[in-house]
Amino acid sequence: MNALLTSSQRQLVRIISESGPLSRTEMANLLGLSKAAMSGIARDLIDLGVLHETETVYGQGRPSVRLDLHPECAFFVGISLLEDPAPMILCDLNGKIIARQAMPLSRDPQVIAEAITEGLPSLLETHPSAKEKLSGIGIALSGFVDETQSNCVQSTLLNWQDVPLAKIIRERTGVETFIENDAKAVAVSEKLFGSAREIQSFSVVSLGDGIGCAHFIDGKLYRGNHGGAGEIAHCTIEPGGSPCRCGKRGCLDTVSSMKAIKEMSRAEGLECVSLSDIENEASTGNAAAIRILHRAGSGLGLAIANLIQINDPGLILITHVEGSFDGLFGTVVNQAIETNVLPRYAGQTPIRIKRVDGDVWARGAASIAAHNFLIGPNTN
């Protein structure tokens, strides 16, 4: 369906998805086209059901009519391979989740493809036009993905090496499929559906059992030369520090990930299932808890400060699933960022904290499919 759009039509879809609803005149200016050309392109896209007219904006002169993407012109399926069972969601172009189900996780690509094929019909049944308008499947996983978003180059969690997962699923289901690293998928969903819509360059730091990070640069996901951009978790934060599972020492992952915080707590004899537990201990004055949170927060703050110094992003978005960010940990993180960023910049880079729910990964996965639908593989 996307293939039958002309290049101008695709450009238009792209700027609307980036800038939100726009009038025809605004779009003409943004694309450098004449009003006459715009008029035709907009009409065609409305006829195709891709665009629709929304609010009317009154000013001096004839009011302008904003055009927006029709949320139900395309549907996407997103699957997260980070949990077992693997969540599987159906959502529309606005990122609205329409249906949710789960499938068994497997390490065998063929079995995954089979499970998806089996799960699809019941998922698509939840909306009358989802089946015919299904435009892509997205998959989020922990690991490295190549630039075609088709092959998983390496995944420790899944024990994969050069697995052409997207191709296998594409062949099995007949639906366009793309895979992506978990953190990068979250960044794309924040750009497409979330709070970073209008920001061209930003970084997402996702805090969970591990620490993920991904960058948008000049409006595009930057994947890095080997797909490894954003591997902040293995920045050395404490030179000569504790050994990390990656083989080196003092990685951010050994200090500030939830996994590390839990382990350090356990070593100190503290009960810690979630961040709140140790925050509670700290608030009652437990020295060990305070020490752990301080160390973790300073580490994460330093890493983010380095990121700011190196890339000067327009926003740092910290996403977390754990309890809260208002306690000692969050405070220390913010302080550490402040003290390690060039004073000229301190406070200049907005830091936004966002608590996310269990749907992040699946929704991120769906956004990968949506992104490929909206922007397409080619950057023409």
Next chain:
Amino acid sequence: MNALLTSSQRQLVRIISESGPLSRTEMANLLGLSKAAMSGIARDLIDLGVLHETETVYGQGRPSVRLDLHPECAFFVGISLLEDPAPMILCDLNGKIIARQAMPLSRDPQVIAEAITEGLPSLLETHPSAKEKLSGIGIALSGFVDETQSNCVQSTLLNWQDVPLAKIIRERTGVETFIENDAKAVAVSEKLFGSAREIQSFSVVSLGDGIGCAHFIDGKLYRGNHGGAGEIAHCTIEPGGSPCRCGKRGCLDTVSSMKAIKEMSRAEGLECVSLSDIENEASTGNAAAIRILHRAGSGLGLAIANLIQINDPGLILITHVEGSFDGLFGTVVNQAIETNVLPRYAGQTPIRIKRVDGDVWARGAASIAAHNFLIGPNTN
């Protein structure tokens, strides 16, 4: 002159400047145009004197003829405001330096504009067609420059705050003028004229009295949200370390810049005018010299390792004016990079060392003008 090129013509110029000489068929494929369209566009550009035919490549079938930019279709002037007197060079589209002269440095933009206007005629006289084909002036300076490459937002060295230098010079000389941060200018010249031509994403780290850094990402200079991308010099490398002139502590600048190395040497009673001096001391076993070089090298290596982890560039190009990089310092830098990069990546990111001469900044400045001529301000 550039203004009269059509958008297709400009696209073609851009891909040749990025990929080097190409045959018409190759260009047609890269741009997604038909051979017929290419034929016409190429003919027009050859008639305009922008392109010319170079080697003929024999294979099966009719041989293909590579087209390249005509080096003398445009000339550029580059000026470095980093030294007094300020070097001023004339170069062609290949970055070949045709003439060199100098002008007095000033902190008054009007005086600078005046000095340039006075210096231009004699510089342009050195080549018969330079005057009529002068296509831009580029200026490199130490400080922050806005995204239009026209205003200097802030420069400590020149004691400037929001100085519209490019506009002033443009008005005074009537020539298109762009300014840029020194490190970013070097990155552009390496992409355009240097050893990073074919690499889409890379970072340049320039080591001198200070430490500069700039990134190319997906074929474009990434300036950062406030023009501050690459301010690696003020990454915290030694938490709680020595105070830096920026106001914080333990910045890379206080450990690994030539300025820092020289100061540390002096504090230890060692004579140190250039890096070679202290390298010599170290090679004779002087413990203090070894300690200083170790500390400086580890710091720089750690910072570069962080950069690799965060951005996964396709190349790190370290430029330096000082003596050599084969001694202890260079060895320690490389070791520190190795030990602080995720083992999976270690050795995957090429590190290239390049000794540069005194023309770097002026040539970098000229490349900024060339870049604006070739790519244009608009990314259409």
Next chain:
DNA sequence: GTTGATTTGTTCATTTTCTGAACTTAGTGT
């Protein structure tokens, strides 16, 4: 109210740009 100013969006003839197909050109391989 009515009128004028103002800006959005449409229509249509014209121009610009690109394509497809046939063709020419300049080689290689046998």
Next chain:
DNA sequence: ACACTAAGTTCAGAAAATGAACAAATCAAC
């Protein structure tokens, strides 16, 4: 000398964008 291959050209026709005139929908002012 002969077919074979691929590069590049030509040209008629299709596609896309433009400019200018115009219709539409509002505000502001009298």
